[in-house]
Amino acid sequence: MDTGSDMKLDRGYLIALEGIDGTGKTTQGNLLADYLEQRGLPVVRLREPTQGMWGQKIRRILTEGRGGTTPEEELQWFLNDRKEDVEQNIRPAxxxxxxxxIDRYYFSTAAYQGALGFDPVKICADNEAFAPRPDRVLIFSGSLETSFERIAKGRDGFSSFEKKDYLQKVQAIFDSFEGxxxxxxxxxxxxxxxxxxxVTVVDALLGIGEPR
Incomplete structure (x- = not known):
């Protein structure tokens, strides 16, 4: 691949950033997108849950709690939201x-919903029936204490997904992913x-050398 400022991709690439909150993946996703754009690459920045109808339902759970929403309904909302994202944004790009x-993808659904008792392997399989598998999945992991310190410094309060014992289960599922x-x-x-x-991982994926 050309390493100059007018780089061209021979195909589309999908890079997903995953991990529990507080691992810095959102910051790193923005830095990565900035880096790639500076290299002259056409970048589309996405995040899930989206700002669509289903994504907004999910985000209300994050801030207000699950209320009367069942885990099965919640999981279906994630699938509905992702189907729209794939159709409207991911595949066209x-x-x-x-x-x-993309900041979070179906591995997050498998890990977070898996920690509620669903089968993470089945969740991944159900998603891969319609969602493209990423070229690279960057799973951010570190100490739970560091993640909680970052969450506490970064915003007021914790979401309904950010209880320590629950996040330990989520992290264990993230650690189990292979491929x-x-x-x-x-x-x-x-x-x-x-x-x-x-950058080291993504440069190797794209065959990018040092900037000229």
Whole structure:
């Protein structure tokens, strides 16, 4: 691949950033997208849950609690939201040779809903029936204490998904994911150090050399 400022992709690429809250994946996703855009690559930035109808329902659970919503309904909302995202955003971007950087994807659904008692393997399989498998899944992991410190500093209060014993189960599921598309990122270091890990992985995927 060309390493100059007018780089072109020979196909679309999908990079998903995953991990529990407080691991810095949102910050790192923005830094990665900035880096790729500076290299002249066409980048589409996405996040899930989306701002669509189903995503907004999910976000209300995050801030207000589950209320009368059953775990089965909640899981279906995630699937509905992702189907819309795939149809409206992800596939069109990939089909036009763009690089999609997405903050959370179906691995998060498998980990968080899996910690509620669903089968994470089945959740992944159900999603992969309609959702493209990422070229790289960057799973950010570090100490739970560090993640909680970052959450506490970053905003007021914790969401309904951010209870310590629950997040321990979520992290264990993230740790169980395997495959050639999976890469582990140590999230406990400085922002710059973690960004360096991310760039190394993505440069290798895209065949990017040092900037000229």
């Amino acid at each position: 990939l089909n036009t040779n763009k690089l999609v950087v 050639p598309h999976i890469r582990r990122i140590d999230s406990d270091g400085s922002v710059e150090a973690v960004h360096g890990q991310v």
